[in-house]
Amino acid sequence: MTTEEYVPPKVWSWNKESGGRFANINRPIAGPTHDKELAVGRHPLQLYSLATPNGVKVTVMLEELLAAGHKGAEYDAWLINIQGGDQFGSGFVGINPNSKIPALLDRSTPTPTRVFESGSILLYLAEKFGAFLPKEHHARTEALNWLFWQMGSAPYLGGGFGHFYAYAPTKIEYAIDRFAMEVKRELDVLDRNLAEREWMAGDEYSIADMAIAPWYGGLVKGLLYEAGEFLEGASYKHVNRWMDAFSARPAVQRGRKVNRAWGEPSGQLLERHDASDFDTKTMDKLQAT
Numbered sequence: 001m002t003t004e005e006y007v008p009p010k011v012w013s014w015n016k017e018s019g020g021r022f023a024n025i026n027r028p029i030a031g032p033t034h035d036k037e038l039a040v041g042r043h044p045l046q047l048y049s050l051a052t053p054n055g056v057k058v059t060v061m062l063e064e065l066l067a068a069g070h071k072g073a074e075y076d077a078w079l080i081n082i083q084g085g086d087q088f089g090s091g092f093v094g095i096n097p098n099s100k101i102p103a104l105l106d107r108s109t110p111t112p113t114r115v116f117e118s119g120s121i122l123l124y125l126a127e128k129f130g131a132f133l134p135k136e137h138h139a140r141t142e143a144l145n146w147l148f149w150q151m152g153s154a155p156y157l158g159g160g161f162g163h164f165y166a167y168a169p170t171k172i173e174y175a176i177d178r179f180a181m182e183v184k185r186e187l188d189v190l191d192r193n194l195a196e197r198e199w200m201a202g203d204e205y206s207i208a209d210m211a212i213a214p215w216y217g218g219l220v221k222g223l224l225y226e227a228g229e230f231l232e233g234a235s236y237k238h239v240n241r242w243m244d245a246f247s248a249r250p251a252v253q254r255g256r257k258v259n260r261a262w263g264e265p266s267g268q269l270l271e272r273h274d275a276s277d278f279d280t281k282t283m284d285k286l287q288a289t
Contacts (some may be wrong), residue, residue, distance in 0.1 A: 012232050021167040030097065036089030037232070040107075040279050041076025041273050047200060048078050048092060049102035051260035053154075053214035053224070054118040056266030058102045059134065060210050066275070067251040070129045072108065077258045088113055119151040122207040143201035144209035146193075155180045166225040180231065183219070187236050190216055194238035198245075207279055217243030249285040254278055 014028050040046055045062070049055040065073035080086045082100050087099045096103040098114035104121050106113040106128075115124045123144075126133035134140045161179035164172060190212070193200065200208040215224070220239050222228030234240065246252055257269040257278065267276060 025082065025088075030099065032093040033085060033088040034089040034090070036086075036091055038089070038091035038095070038105075039076075039078050041078075043074045043076050043264050043273075044106060044108035045075035046078070046100060046105040047075050047259075048080050048095065048104075049162055049259045050080050050082055050100065051256065051258060053218060054100075055102045055259055056214040056256055057118045057210050058104065058121050058125075059111065059258040060214070060252050061122055061207065062257040063251035063258075064249070065125065065129055065131055065208070068131055070131060073129060074274075075272070079259050079261060081261075084196075107156040117151075119211060122147065122211055124205050132205065132210070133158065134201065134206065139202055139204065142206045143204075143206040145239075146163070146200045147211050149189075150208070150215065153186050156186065157215055157219065161227075162225050165230070180268055187216060187220065187231070187233075187239060191236040191238045194242045199242070209242075213243060213246045213252075217246055221247075224250055239275060 004276070038046075038048060041216060047058060047062070049058060051059070059077060062073055062075050062077075074276055080092065080103075080230075082101060086092060087096075087101060092103060093099055095114045098116060100116070102116075102121060104115040104124075106115065106124075115121045123133070123180040135141055135188045156179060161176070164179060190200075197203065199205050200212055216239065218224040219231065219237055220228060220233030220236050221243055228234070257267055258272045259270065260268045261270055262268070271277070
């Protein structure tokens with residue numbers, strides 16, 4: 001079977017939808033599409049997000065900070081429906097001009113501070129509260145090495161492998177093979193690192209773990225793109241051991257629920273405004289609104 005070869009035009013133009021699951025929100029220009037103010041709760045930290053891997057990084061961090069006794073980390077988490085285009089509202093774009101979740105507004109500063117990009121939010125919170133980032137020079141640098149490794153590597157997993165394997169309207173062998181190879185190389189990088197240490201940056205749990213686990217740990221456990229078997233996720237034994245330890249943390253279990261709008265109802269908490277929201281009755285009430 002042969003297919004007609006695509007010849008790129010001299011100048012690309014946007015004259016049709018790209019197809020696939022997210023075609024209705026993809027566009028080649030930035031900026032808001034409509035006016036919409038963001039809701040604001042009573043806590044200093046206002047999070048606007050969705051429980052994708054990038055969103056989970058931040059809710060896990062906030063729950064870990066609260067579990068460690070940092071009361072100033074209390075937060076309101078508001079659901080951003082990316083399929084419905086909430087990320088293109090004027091209020092959201094005002095916090096994140098890139099129109100991607102998560103976005104954080106810190107109202108505890110003299111002038112509210114906007115923070116966007118999940119890695120930047122993790123680093124901002126770690127420095128603000130002096131937690132989950134080693135203070136010793138070499139250990140701190142190692143944690144930041146892995147934090148930025150994730151920021152640079154995950155696009156190959158999400159926009160590359162995830163798109164062509166799970167979301168593209170047409171399965172393209174070359175694209176899936178190309179990105180599957182790269183993702184398996186990345187998993188091998190992680191597995192070799194975790195063979196020698198408990199957590200990503202050493203003996204200390206850090207924002208590096210919070211950044212990487214929702215993506216790569218979720219992948220090997222079959223939680224992402226339903227691709228665990230395809231990529232032989234179970235064969236990365238050190239990544240699996242590390243992910244089991246990550247998943248066993250109560251703060252991680254809470255953080256995964258926040259702004260989650262799919263899956264088992266017991267695992268969903270559409271909005272989070274107080275620790276009591278994790279109570280079953282409160283979760284049921286929030287889901288119904």
